[in-house]
Amino acid sequence: MAFTEPEAKVLGALSNLDPPHGLTVRQLCRVTGLPETSVHRALLRLSRTGLAMSPLHSPARWRCTDRGRLAITRPVYRDYAGIQP
16 A cells, blocks of 8 residues: 555554654644644544554554554665665
């Protein structure tokens, strides 16, 4: 699956977190520099494909799944994850 730039930015931001931590939409907007509507659209697609999730007990905080962490490490997306080639 190819990511749009907003999806790659959001997934990259989430993949840099330690697994138990998450970010709110507002925090993701600040980190990525994207408007709220773009972040919501990206999260919707990423959650539908199993790459990001929002735990039931804390629906305001989003996390990257293991699949998402693996996907963002592909060479084409490394800049978004902050991974050096």
